[in-house]
Structures are given as C-alpha cells and as structure tokens.
Amino acid sequence: MKTTARVVIIGGGVVGCSVLYHLTKKGWSDVMLLERDQLTSGSTWHAAGGFHTLNGDPNVAMLQSYTVSLYEELERISGQSCGLHKSPGIMLADTPERMEFLKMTVARGRYLGMETEIISIKEALNYFPFIEEKYFLGALLDPNEGHLDPSGTTYAYAKAARLGGATIEVQTKVESLEQKPDGTWRVITNKGVVECEHVVNAGGLWAREVGRMVGIELPVLAMEHMYLVTDDIPEVEAFNKSAGKEIGHVIDFGAESYLRQEGKGMVLGVYEQAGKPWSTKTTPWSFGQELLQPDLDRIAPSLEIAFKHFPTLEHAGIKRVINGPFTFAPDGNPLVGPVQGRTNFWSACGVMAGFSQGGGVGLALSNWMVDGDPGFDIWGMDVARYGDWATRTYTNAKVRENYSRRFRIRFPNEELPAGRPLQTTPLYDKFIEQGAVMGDSWGMETPLWFAPKGTEAKDIVSFHRSNDFEPIKAECKAVREAVGVTEVANFAKYEITGPGAEAWLQGLMTNTLPKTGRLQLCPMLNHQGKIIGDFTIAKAEEGRFMMWGSSQAQVYHMRWFEQTLPKDGSVHITPYGMKLIGLSIAGPKSREVLQRLTDEDVSNEAFKFMDYREMEIATVQAKINRVTYTGDLGYEIWVAPEYQRRLYESIMAAGADLGIKNFGMRALLCLRLEKNFGTWYREFRPIYGPFEAGLDRFVKLEKHEYIGKAAAIKEKQDGPKKTRIFMVVDALDCDVMGDEPIWIDGKVVGWVTSGGFGHYVNQSLAQGYIPTECFKPDMALEIEILGERRPARLQMDPPFDPEAKRMRM
Secondary structure, eight states, X not given: OOSEEEEEEEOOSHHHHHHHHHHHHTTOOOEEEEOXXXXXXXXXXXOXXXXXXOOSSHHHHHHHHHHHHHHHHHHHHXXXXXXXXXXXXXXXXXXXXXXHHHHHHHHHHHTTTOOXXXXXXXXXXXXXXXXXXXXXXXXXXXXXXXXXXXXHHHHHHHHHHHHTTOEEEOSOOEEEEEEOTTSOEXXXXXXXXXXXXXXXXXXXXXXXXXXXXXXXXXXXXXXXXXXXXXXXXXXXXXXXHHHSSOOOEEEETTTTEEXXXXXXXXXXXXXXXXXXXXXXXXXXXXXXXXXXXXOHHHHHHHHHHHHHHSGGGGGXXXXXEEEEEEEEOTTSXXXXXXXXXXXXXXXXXXXXXXXXXXXXXXXXXHHHHHHSSOSSOOGGGBGGGSOTTSOHHHHHHHHHHHHHTTTSOOOTTOOOOTTOSOBOOTTHHHHHHTTEEEEEEXXXXXXXXXXXXXXXXXXXXXXXXXXXXXXXXXXXXXHHHSOEEEEOOSEEEEEEESTTHHHHHHTTBSSXXXXXXXXXXXXXXXXXXXXXXXEEXXXXXXXXXXXXXXXXXXXXXXXXXXXHSOTTSOOEXXXXXXXXXXXXXXXXXXXXXXXXXXXXXXXXXXXXTTBEEEEEETTEEEEEESOOTTSSSEEEEEEOGGGHHHHHHHHHHHTGGGTOEEOOHHHHHHXXXXXXXXXXTTTBOTTSOTTXXXXXXXXXXXXXXXXXXXXXXXXXXXXXXEEEEEEEEOXXXXXXXXXXXXXXXXXXXXXXXXXEEETTTTEEEEEEEEEGGGOOTTXXXXXXXXXXXXXXXXXXXXXXXXXXXXXXX
C-alpha cells in the first residue's frame, strides 16, 4: 500500500468513487480511496438504483441533471456497464394542492432547461398503465429518469478513476486521523499509515464515526428504508410488448411510494410515516453487505393506498423485500464541502440519493479542492449550512420528520415542528403570550407574525395568500405610520479586534471601511468575484470593529474568515452567536421612543443615519446602529441576552401612547421588498457578481487590493451578464415565492429570487435576474405563478420612499 497521497478519500460507495473519479478528471492523479470492506459495502449495494433530476432546490437539481448525463460517459471511459434503463417518470397529483405543486415544479424547471410538462391522467396511462384514474387529477412528466445497476455504476466510477491514475485499497479500515502541525494528515489504517494533504469523508453509514475522528459531530442519521420487488406480472410484459418500452417511474404522493419496472415485475418503495432510525448512536464497523429484518406492518398503511391506486399490484406476489439503511441530513440534502475549523478536511456524505446526486457531489467537491470554488451555487448542499446546534438527538428528530415527508408538499408558509423549540431568547414566552406564530431561523425561534386577540396563532398552510395576510398588513402599517418593534437576534454578530483588524477587513470587503462611530455596508467576494457575503460593519474604536451578517451563513463565513486570517495573530475574530441579541425599532416615531429611554442626545444632528453608538438604553448597556432593514427611520439595539427582557418592556412602555406594535419576520421581509433591498441566499449568492446584483455603489474599484477585485474590475469592464431587476406583478391571490421563471416575448429568460406582497404600497412585488442583453425599461414581462403567466412590469425605483428620505429624517 502507498504511504503518501495528495488526497485520501474514506469510503468506497458511489459518492467516494465519484469524488475519486472527478479529482482525476481535474488532473489530480495522486489520489487514493480507502474502503474498510469491498466497494459498494454500506448503502450503495442495496439501493433501488433509481435516478431523477427534480429537486426542491433548483441549484441541486442542476447537479442532479449533470449526474444523469454522466453515466453514458462513464460507460465509454471505463468499459463497465452501468446497467442503464432510461425511462420517463411521472409524479401523480391526487389533491388540488399537489396539482399546484406540480405546476410550480414544472415552472421552476423551465429556466434550468428541464423538459418536464403537465399531462392528464389519460396521458399518464401511456407511461404507467396501472393507474386507477378516479383517484388522480393530473401528473407531471419528466422524460429524463430511469434506473441503473448500483454496483455496476460504482465500479464504472472506480475503473474510470483508476485509468486516471487513482489508487483504491479495499479491506483497509481507517482507524484514526491525526493532523500534523503543518496541516497535513496522518491516516492510520489497519494496514499502516498514509500521509496526505487532504482527507475526504465519504463514509456514508460511517460518516459520523469518521467525523468524530477529528472531533466533529456531523448532522447525519441512517433510516431503515424498505422496498419490495414483485413476482412477474403478466400486465407488465404485455405493456412492454404492445408499447415497445419499459413502464415508467412513478411517484405517488398519496401513497408515499415510488414504483418502477424490475424485470417483468415491479419495484415498490415506501417512505412511511412510522419511519425507523437505524443505529442512532454509532454504526457498527462489522456491518457490510447485509440487510435488516423487513417489517411490512410498518409500511402497510402506505401499501394499502398504493394497492388502491394501482389495483393490478394488489394480487402480485412478492419476490423479495429489501430493508436497508440510508443516511440523511436533517433536510434530506447532502453535506458537502470543507469543514469549518479543520484544515483540508472535506465532507461528502449524507447523500441519500446517490445515483441522482453522486456525480454532482463529485464534480462540485473536486472543483472546490482543485480550484478553490465549487463552480456552482451549492448552498443547499454545503455542510456549513448547519451550526453546532444541530446535535445528534436534534438530527434524529429532524431526519425522522424529513423521511416521513419525503413525498409531501412543503408549503411556503409551513414551519415544521420536529426538534423545536431548540434555541429561544428571553422573550420567547412573552411573544407566545402575545399571539406570535414562531418560525425556525437557523435553529432559533423567531416571531413570524402576531395573531390578533381572539384568533388562533397558527398558519393555515397554502400556496395562496393565507390567514397571516391581514395581520402582516397591520404590522407593516404600524411601522410605516408610527413605530414597530421586532426581535433581531437572528443575525450573525462578530467582533474583530487587533492591530491588523482594519487591514484584514480592507482586504476582504469591496467597500471602504467606516470611520470611528460610523457604519458601512460591505459586500464580500470570492476569488472569482462572486458575492459570498453582505455585511454591516461598525468601527467602534481603533483596532475594534463590530460586524453583522446573515445567521444562516455564520459557519460558511467563519470558514472563509479562518482561511484568510493573518498567521501572525494580529487579528482576532469572535462570533457572538446568542451572546449578543437585540431589538429593532422602526418607523417615524422610533426616535421619540428611543429618546424616552436615554439621557443621550439622539436627535438627527447628534445621531445621524449610519451612526454607531455604545450607550445606555433603559439602564442597559447597548450597542446601537442607526439603520434598519425596513428602509425607514429606525435603530438596531444590541444587548447581552440577560438584558433583553428589560429592554423590550421599556421599549413597549415608552411607545405605548405612540401606537407601538410588534412586527415579525414576514412583515420585515415585506417592508424590505418595498425598498428593493436584496438579501443573502436569494439576491446575493455565489453565482452573482456585485454589478449584476446592483451593488455598484458599495464596490470601490479604486481602493487597494481585496479578494475578488480583479474579477470585479473585469465584470465592470465587460459589463455584467445578468441584471437584477425589481418588478410589480399583476398577481391574483398568490404572490411569487422564489424560483419562478420570468418570461419575455414568449421565452423564459430569467428567474425570480424572492418576492411577496408590499402591504404599505399595496402591490405584489418580485426581484429576479435576467440576461443584461434582454433588459429594456419598457419590456413586457411575465412571471409564471402556479402554472399561470401573470403580467409584470419593471419598477425602476422602490415604491416606498424612492429618495430614501425616511431613513435619514
């Protein structure tokens, strides 16, 4: 066995072999895969082998499309058959809501070039003849689905990788990992030690154990998953002969089942409500190519519905039942990328749909390792999307919930209950008492909206405007006409100190840094000149800065900061997390409320827009930003958590006669739309340049060097390829939710990033991107909402306070 390698990949399933192959394709031949047993041992060998391109996250769907397109190339390179069976797939809708979901899915696939379409149930019979028509309203047709041989496909990856120079060692168990002072790794195995620069955790069922070798607990859990294979069914053979093709794949939401042809019979798999975790604490190293005991009683409720929906199957014999473990992350998407706090330790696990996603995971991770960037927007798969609050038992609860909802709709206003409440602020109980409907914001409970007295504080989930519409309107009205208060604990907060702090920040941010006592809005770019952050930075004093960003991206950003910190110790960055929380007051009467709580002068002359102060408010030491995300006069007041309750009660008392009102996250997002403010993850993502995103005034090309400056200069010189636009939509009772296609002259040219209803301006609003070459001030736009193209018009100025006087008043 070799004793050195550039990269060691741990795990010989389809994902590990895909990463190995893609690294060789990128030109890294000194790469090595270690497998404790044989290739495919774990989850790969017993997988049902289906593949599809559809995913709730369009960016993940793009990588799934890549994976499906890769298999023929693999066969050519390796000479190994993948056992490909390409056949169309259909998703069946048995309720009006599921029909709406399918229409939305087709629309979202348009700008990705997917060839999906809505078909009738009679048309669906041409692909799957066993449907009992009376139970269904319609279907979605996806021509790019199929199934394959899991073992053959994994060996095709492995053979192609070996042809590229890779080494594979089986029967080689990794027993521990040690990082040397220079950042390189010692991989200790039962056959000796391998020294390498990079370690990739593609451990599958053993990903937790590999993570624990370096002191991390990955949020991943295995669930038992059952599917059965029927005996030969005469109707299957008859269809094959008459139609000249295989029976297509089917997803039946109502039966929580998927079906496809296998030989002359069928495969029927179930994601049942009573899902069962497997090996919740540790995975036995002795587990290999073996199955778990079937439990048909557990999936019987779903089978009963499936047999009703497809009566031909009811009398088919069962040839075998497969029950095997598959790993899931809490949201069902993979965990990919560099692990924060560990040098050159990479994650490629939690890939439950390995034959739909494995190729895309290998491509993105190899790009990341070789080029320093995945080359795609893979936020939906990034291991950094979870913080250390995603503990083992929390993961257990969320994975079980996700498994039971595998074929269920997630409505845009639906909050899922498992594992909650987890993190709460001192005001949690007070908000509940006042009718707050709470949401999960990166593990923390956040007020979404407040139900009026006498009404139930609960969302009625829907794709349409729902029971929160009027209460949110009242909250927005209070902010715009008087004063509102909202919790702002769900921001990421950082303190940067040290003699090198200013120079380090200058080298990261596109904007000039603020003077002492001032704030500045600062985008941050990667080396390719794409947006990876959007921060508010305050200079508190020489050598000390406060910085605020998106809570969801805290681990993502800390990973980047750690990679760029100077080695001489001249800069220290401290993420505050829940150690600093706060409240925001906003509206024309917010200054009056603030003045009643302090003896400091907070007049417009003394405390200007974009000022930063540290002073007492309501006898509490606070850090205050004169800025709000509402686009109105307002202040963010940050305090230690033990003082938040005192601060809140004082604010409410001071504003009682001024009409102060609680407002939640949904009202805040409506208010920011009225100002055309962008937000991280939607408008600002690593696929957009700063000029494409309309951040021109925050990008100073004349200042000294910063990461991404050269690429930003090139974007400016060449002209942005995309343009972020703001639209008013002629919506009916359903506003945009994000990822809808934008049509111009009968063609899909762009996509919506976010939107909703602007309650104070009484307009349905949307933001999105189109090719710059399509941009014309008078262009006729349409946005496809739930299958219907609605007229939209370009809005050049924000409809609320276009001259931005309110923020400065």
